[in-house]
């Protein structure tokens with residue numbers, strides 16, 4: 001078995017080769033700091049229709065309950081900022097993370113490849129891969145390892161990079177040299193709180209999902225509530241407003257992952273094309289996309305209630 005330092009060197013080398021933009025490590029411990037805030041968020045019913053968040057409370061806070069003998073949590077970052085411009089004026093808006101193939105599949109393929117390659121250097125490792133699909137507090141681990149800080153919009157932000165990236169984790173039973181957290185660089189800025197059209201950011205880094213457009217257009221099984229319809233600002237799947245206004249996203253650069261590219265050039269579709277979107281076209285174009293999470297019927301019901309709008313605001317320079 002390699003030392004914690006050599007295991008880390010091998011890990012970083014494979015992560016880079018596989019296209020991850022950052023890879024950092026935390027010791028697998030109980031998340032003491034996060035426990036009260038998670039409990040308060042759940043008690044205040046801020047999780048909306050995501051009832052699954054009530055399950056596995058202990059596992060969310062302690063990776064050793066997810067992977068017996070866990071010693072390290074590896075946090076990975078993968079850029080998804082698209083090269084394509086947002087849809088033409090008057091077309092519905094889709095959150096940038098959903099432009100291409102569903103990130104769960106893309107990132108998980110990379111994670112499995114990373115674990116296998118790493119094992120070939122290090123030897124036997126017991127570990128599990130996570131991409132937003134199991135009880136792992138990914139932002140807490142990203143913060144702890146220094147991938148970035150948790151901004152007031154509740155996204156993890158990286159200096160000089162922004163927040164348009166996926167997070168993923170490997171929880172493993174070997175010791176790997178840990179990294180350190182970075183400073184919070186939100187400062188006195190409140191742009192995201194001021195810009196959120198539904199006042200869903202109820203306190204710095206605290207989102208009330210019941211008010212969030214992203215939750216209403218994706219997670220909520222029912223149609224978008226009538227009380228929210230005037231505030232959608234053209235968002236048909238997700239919402240990027242609190243990222244678009246963030247000064248740190250001025251630094252975003254396009255991703256290099258071909259599987260994140262939009263199918264059949266849908267980002268250039270005119271508003272008329274969306275109006276005639278059939279289930280067959282939705283299935284063909286978005287069959288592998290995260291839009292399947294909403295599904296055709298829900299997506300269509302949202303398309304029918306949004307008002308046509310223009311291009312998003314530009315993030316100011318820092």
Ligand code: SF4
Nearest residue numbers: 196212213239241242
């Ligand atoms: S995603 Fe949209 S609705 Fe949700 S907190 Fe951000 S700006 Fe508000």
Ligand code: SF4
Nearest residue numbers: 151152186189192246
């Ligand atoms: S908009 Fe300002 S306050 Fe909000 S996350 Fe970005 S830097 Fe932080």
